[in-house]
Amino acid sequence: MQTSFDCIPCLIRQALDAVRFATPDVTVHEKALRYVLTETSRMDLRQSPPAMARHIHRFIRKASDSDDPYRDVKKRCNQFVLDLLPELRDMIACAENRFETAVRMAIAGNVIDFGVYSDMNEEQVLNTVKSSLTDPLFGDAEAFYDAVQSAQTILYLGDNAGEIVFDRLLIEHLPRPDGITFAVRGGPVINDALLEDADQTGVANLARVIDSGVNAPGVILPECSDRFRRVFDKADLIIAKGQGNYETLSDTDRPVFFLLKAKCPVIARRIGCCVRDGVIVRTSI
Amino acid sequence: MQTSFDCIPCLIRQALDAVRFATPDVTVHEKALRYVLTETSRMDLRQSPPAMARHIHRFIRKASDSDDPYRDVKKRCNQFVLDLLPELRDMIACAENRFETAVRMAIAGNVIDFGVYSDMNEEQVLNTVKSSLTDPLFGDAEAFYDAVQSAQTILYLGDNAGEIVFDRLLIEHLPRPDGITFAVRGGPVINDALLEDADQTGVANLARVIDSGVNAPGVILPECSDRFRRVFDKADLIIAKGQGNYETLSDTDRPVFFLLKAKCPVIARRIGCCVRDGVIVRTSI
Numbered sequence: 405m406q407t408s409f410d411c412i413p414c415l416i417r418q419a420l421d422a423v424r425f426a427t428p429d430v431t432v433h434e435k436a437l438r439y440v441l442t443e444t445s446r447m448d449l450r451q452s453p454p455a456m457a458r459h460i461h462r463f464i465r466k467a468s469d470s471d472d473p474y475r476d477v478k479k480r481c482n483q484f485v486l487d488l489l490p491e492l493r494d495m496i497a498c499a500e501n502r503f504e505t506a507v508r509m510a511i512a513g514n515v516i517d518f519g520v521y522s523d524m525n526e527e528q529v530l531n532t533v534k535s536s537l538t539d540p541l542f543g544d545a546e547a548f549y550d551a552v553q554s555a556q557t558i559l560y561l562g563d564n565a566g567e568i569v570f571d572r573l574l575i576e577h578l579p580r581p582d583g584i585t586f587a588v589r590g591g592p593v594i595n596d597a598l599l600e601d602a603d604q605t606g607v608a609n610l611a612r613v614i615d616s617g618v619n620a621p622g623v624i625l626p627e628c629s630d631r632f633r634r635v636f637d638k639a640d641l642i643i644a645k646g647q648g649n650y651e652t653l654s655d656t657d658r659p660v661f662f663l664l665k666a667k668c669p670v671i672a673r674r675i676g677c678c679v680r681d682g683v684i685v686r687t688s689i
Numbered sequence: 690m691q692t693s694f695d696c697i698p699c700l701i702r703q704a705l706d707a708v709r710f711a712t713p714d715v716t717v718h719e720k721a722l723r724y725v726l727t728e729t730s731r732m733d734l735r736q737s738p739p740a741m742a743r744h745i746h747r748f749i750r751k752a753s754d755s756d757d758p759y760r761d762v763k764k765r766c767n768q769f770v771l772d773l774l775p776e777l778r779d780m781i782a783c784a785e786n787r788f789e790t791a792v793r794m795a796i797a798g799n800v801i802d803f804g805v806y807s808d809m810n811e812e813q814v815l816n817t818v819k820s821s822l823t824d825p826l827f828g829d830a831e832a833f834y835d836a837v838q839s840a841q842t843i844l845y846l847g848d849n850a851g852e853i854v855f856d857r858l859l860i861e862h863l864p865r866p867d868g869i870t871f872a873v874r875g876g877p878v879i880n881d882a883l884l885e886d887a888d889q890t891g892v893a894n895l896a897r898v899i900d901s902g903v904n905a906p907g908v909i910l911p912e913c914s915d916r917f918r919r920v921f922d923k924a925d926l927i928i929a930k931g932q933g934n935y936e937t938l939s940d941t942d943r944p945v946f947f948l949l950k951a952k953c954p955v956i957a958r959r960i961g962c963c964v965r966d967g968v969i970v971r972t973s974i
Contacts, residue, residue: 409705409722417698437694438730445726449719 405651408670411453415460416440422594423464426473436467454622454648461593462619472592474565481516481566481595482604484526492573495537503549505537506577507663511682512536513570514563514646514665517595529566532665542677543684548661551686555641557583560611561623561653563646568597571645572607584611585635590628591619596648622652647671653687660687690936693955696738701725704745707879710762711753721752739907739933746878747904757877759850766801766851766880767889769811777858780822788834790822791862792948796967797821798855799848799931799950802880814851817950827962828969833946836971840926842868845896846908846938848931853882856930857892869896870920875913876904881933907937932956938972945972 407415416437423436440460447456465471485492492509499505515532552558560575562568568588575584586607589596602613617629623644625633636642642660644653650662650671662685666672672679692700701722708721725745732741750756770777777794784790800817837843843863847853853873860869871892874881887898902914908929910918921927927945929938935947935956947970951957957964 409718410702412722412726413698413702413705416701417695420694420698433694434734437697441697441726441730445723445730 405452405654405674407447407449407451407453407456409449410668410670411456412444414668415444415453415456418457418594419460419464422461422473423468425477426464426468426470429468432467436464439463439467452622452624452651454620454652455624457622457648458593458618458620458624461621465592474592474595478565478595478597478601479604481564482569482601485513485516485529485566485569486605488530489569489573492533492570495533496573496577499537503552503577504545506574507545507548507684508536508541508682509533510570510574510645511541511663511665511684513567514663516564516566517646517667536682539682541684542666542675542681544686545684547686548663548684551641551659551661552578555583555639556580557639557641558585559635559639559642560584560586561616561642561644561649562586562588562597562602562607563649564595565597565601566595567645568601568607569605572605572610575607575610581610583640585639586611586613587623587632587635588613588615589619589621590615590617593619593621596621620648620652622648624652625656650685656687658687662686690737690939690959692732692734692736692738692741694734695953695955696741697729699953700729700738700741700745703742703879704749707746707758708749708753711749711755711758714753717752721749724748724752737907737909737936739905739937740909742907742933743878743903743905743909746906750877759877759880763850763880763882763886764889766849767854767886770798770801770814770851770854771890773815774854774858777818777855780818781858781862784822788837788862789830791859792830792833792969793821793826793967794818795855795859795930796826796948796950796969798852799948801849801851802931802952821967824967826969827951827960827966829971830969832971833948833969836926836944836946837863837928840868840924841865842923842925843870844920844924844927845869845871846901846927846929846934847871847873847882847887847892848934849880850882850886851880852930853886853892854890857890857895860892860895866895868925870924871896871898872908872917872920873898873900874904874906875900875902878904878906881906905933905937907933909937910941935970941972943972947971 419440423433496502496505512533588598602608616632618624618627644660644662646664664683666677666681704725781787781790797818873883887893901917903909903912929945929947931949949968951962951966
């Protein structure tokens with residue numbers, strides 16, 4: 405999808421959050437802010453928001469002299485949710501429909517997003533998980549459950565660190581574990597999960613893990629690696645987590661189900677849901 | 690006060706709201722957005738937010754070929770609150786402390802701000818007024834009540850249309866009506882009140898009305914008219930409504946009390962209150 409004009413102030417706020425996260429040096433903050441303003445004033449607005457964010461965050465890494473400003477917080481997020489695993493597993497074990505509960509948790513885990521909620525804390529994550537168990541799910545959950553049952557091969561597109569532990573829980577409840585490939589980003593961008601996060605959280609023990617080949621907070625297909633594209637083109641089903649994957653893949657002709665929390669009015673309007681809804685929507689294929 | 694980096698995404702969002710308000714032409718929206726991004730990338734961040742907003746909104750008026758895009762909505766806002774006057778007067782008449790209630794209402798009226806809440810509706814205004822009667826007030830209300838009693842001359846710096854009717858109610862409860870001067874902006878900017886709004890709402894019948902001489906959503910003293918500066922320099926007390934007046938005058942050496950709703954984290958942090966608090970704070974003189 406194209407970047408909405410409404411995404412621009414949000415991208416600038418995100419960039420400011422990111423550079424503050426990367427360095428306490430106010431002169432770098434100002435330099436990054438002015439750079440992002442200049443760049444966005446010239447950008448092609450037909451690009452998706454993740455394509456623009458990729459460009460912006462590349463500059464922030466350079467300006468702050470850090471190849472991955474979110475590395476530590478990603479590790480901490482992963483560990484925080486790993487520590488919750490026994491509790492989360494108990495919640496699933498007690499549920500009437502375990503698979504549905506694992507799906508709901510995977511969607512709830514999408515609340516861990518430093519691009520949108522820079523001040524998110526552990527209590528908010530736990531509260532979101534708890535309310536996700538009973539909140540209405542927007543979209544077509546039944547079609548997703550059916551698609552999962554019939555797919556022999558699944559490509560699971562991850563989103564953020566921390567959230568990836570919830571993805572692990574869902575993967576544990578998918579049929580045919582041998583047919584699952586889990587994809588992470590091709591390089592550091594915001595708090596998006598990388599290969600090291602798949603290792604830390606045990607996802608790499610459950611599924612084959614690949615990266616997209618692109619360090620964007622979404623999947624910019626024309627730039628992805630050949631290996632990624634081969635898996636993407638052949639999978640019976642693609643599960644895509646989060647807004648960034650939706651923003652880059654909602655127009656694709658592959659069978660994708662998007663599992664996400666709607667975090668902004670632009671996405672909510674496009675999907676037809678409310679901000680904060682848990683969502684399962686598919687491409688129109 | 691200087692513009693915080695956090696004000697920049699907000700100024701851009703405001704500009705987008707304003708140009709959409711001014712014209713449905715998407716090409717003008719894009720042109721205005723790119724202009725604002727370029728201009729803010731070069732701006733002196735030591736300017737106050739209203740100084741930057743003045744510059745931005747001047748461009749939007751030009752690009753949308755409208756000298757006052759908010760003229761109609763300002764008239765409607767004024768009329769909406771004028772229609773509420775009997776109800777508001779009853780609430781004051783029944784109050785234990787009528788003057789305090791009029792002050793609380795004047796602060797509640799500051800919620801009418803198209804710069805911050807572009808989608809605000811009448812129900813939200815009414816709810817804010819009702820809750821303002823009992824919500825805690827942040828700051829030094831007692832010092833304000835004392836200052837009002839002892840001042841022979843008061844300069845009352847208005848803020849927005851609609852809100853100005855609440856200002857009228859407070860003016861009706863100030864002692865020494867002959868000593869009151871009410872100031873509006875020097876020209877159209879967002880939904881800020883002008884001379885015509887003071888006329889429409891009857892404020893012009895209660896107080897001498899002047900304009901600041903500057904079409905900024907605040908008081909940029911060095912650029913104000915000589916007439917305004919004379920009144921500003923001589924008044925025993927200055928009552929200043931809203932964030933824009935706070936942002937431009939919080940460092941002045943004149944005796945100013947700011948009456949406002951804290952609408953953003955930058956202002957709330959600076960004042961030491963919470964977002965949405967009703968506030969009475971003074972300059973440190």
